[in-house]
Amino acid sequence: MDSLIYLDNGATSFPKPESVYGFMNDFYRNNGVSPGRSGYDLSIETGNIVEDTRKAMTRFFNGQDHNRLVFSANSTDALNLAINGIVNPGDHVIATALEHNAVLRPLHHLTQYHGVEVDYLPFDEKGFVSPEDFRSAVKPNTTLVVVNHGSNVIGTVQPVKQIGQICREKNVPFLVDASQTAGKVAIDIQEMNIDILAFTGHKSLLGPTGIGGLYVGDNIEIRHTRAGGTGVKSAQRHHLEEYPYRLEYGTMNTVGIAGLFAGVQWLESQGMENIHAHEMALTRKLRDGLSAIDDVVCYCADDLAGHIGVLSFNILGQEALNVGTLLDGDYNIACRTGLQCAPMVHEQLGTATYGTVRMGFGPFNNDSHVDAALEAVAEIAAFLNR
Ligand SMILES: Cc1ncc(COP(=O)(O)O)c(C=O)c1O
Structure with missing residues (x-):
């Protein structure tokens, strides 16, 4: 056949890209130890790839502080961290009819179990949402706007800069699901008025499955909805408040992070x-x-x-x-x-x-x-x- x-x-x-397979193979053979958490050289070296990738991804999206780039399992995980860490019972959320289940389902659970109200704005006949619709949808209890940047069904890329501008004017945090666009179109968090960006590593960033992340803007607070080991301040019982630890839990997917690093390097080289x-x-x-x-x-x-x-x-x-x-x-x-x-x-x-x-x-x-x-x-x- x-x-x-x-x-x-x-x-x-x-x-x-071949370089992704090669880099991951070499990395995992030579650096398959716990990153940074133990004092020996190999552990520190392994932790360095995590920090280098954190910096590379922050630059890639033009973020300001690499500590606010947190790694997650994928964008579903990242979106859950953001949505559940921002929305409170009784809040109002604005989303669009273009959303993936990675957004629809967390929001559905909030409406079912926590009295959250969600408005889903429709798209026009060409597949685009209107920024002005967001302005009129904002209510006094709106605590989050979430928008799918690039549709995984029809491929339309939404005007996030304009939507973000309206969110700034209304003082509502703006979360962008960049699962389809990260690695396809330039994303500048600052220029596009994005407060929180969720990305996945295995699509156009050309990394492997099992790695993604969230960039959290300076003025945004996301509660930790999980808790666990961070590798630092182990005597402290309360989960760490400081980023990136606030939203990272357990041993990192180092080989996934290495693959993401190589994927983005290849992308930039081309x-x-x-x-x-x-x-x-x-x-x-x-x-x-x-x-x-x-x-x-x-x-x-x-x-x-x-x-x-x-x-x-x-x-x-x-x-x-x-x-x-x-x-x-x-x-x-x-x-x-x-x-x-x-x-x-x-x-x-x-x-x-x-x-x-x-x-x-x-x-x-x-x-x-x-x-x-x-x-x-x-x-x-x-x-x-x-
Ligand atoms: C728009 C959009 N959001 C979220 C996701 C979820 O991505 P992941 O499965 O990597 O979490 C996808 C994947 O198809 C997607 O296309």
Whole structure:
């Protein structure tokens, strides 16, 4: 069988750059000890990669204080830390219909068990939320605005700078879920008025699974909703208040952090904007080709300005899952079907029953992958709707 054509980079990037595999392998063989917590040289050296990556990620997002960059297991973990550490019973939260379950579910639990009220702002027919809608949604008890920067269903990138400006004016903390955008588009926390940024390491930052983080702005306090070992001040019973320890618990995922470090280094060596331009060229080609196939509909993709390389489509009359199964079984093309963990997007698109077929590009995709996908979709559409 032909080799796999991987178009599921919206879920996780695959493959990673060779340098990521090599760096992780060397690191774990040579530095697989507890980082920094014991006084011996190797432990200190291992702790240094954690601190170097903390500094690298802080620079990457133009944060001001690397101690406020905390590592977590992924962005779901980071978003839970932020949401549960800020919102109190009876508070009001503003989010959007574009949110992933990593935000929807923590918020749902707060509404179910803690009397929290959430407003989900809709997106327009092109897939963008309006900053002004946030202004009118703020209430006296609004304690958090959370926005998905880049949609993992339709690929639209939200105007976070303008939304953040309104949050500043209203004095409401602004949390951005950058799971899809970190490593694809430049994120400048200061310039974009972002108070808290959640990222995951295994998508466009090209690191492995199991590592992510949160950057917490200077003026923002997040309660620790967990407690445990930090490796410092061990006699103290109360969990440490100071960052990064406040939001870090237990032995760090050092090998994941090392992979993230190597991923970001590779990204910077290639130029993030070059990779993004490459992925957008492939997305345009895919959109144009799909639009020319009878019975195929693309969602929110007429104009790909302000998008990342993630595209959703359907063959009219067909369940997305069937299309994905044929793409996989008959053409060896991997993509994602269904609701992509973002059910409210589909409710608004009218695709909540069967979802969509989603294709997402990474740095190692090329034109031949798009050609193969287009040929496959054309054949499947002709076959199923014959
Ligand atoms: C927009 C968005 N938010 C959050 C997540 C959760 O990421 P992770 O599974 O790495 O926690 C994803 C992953 O698909 C995503 O696309």
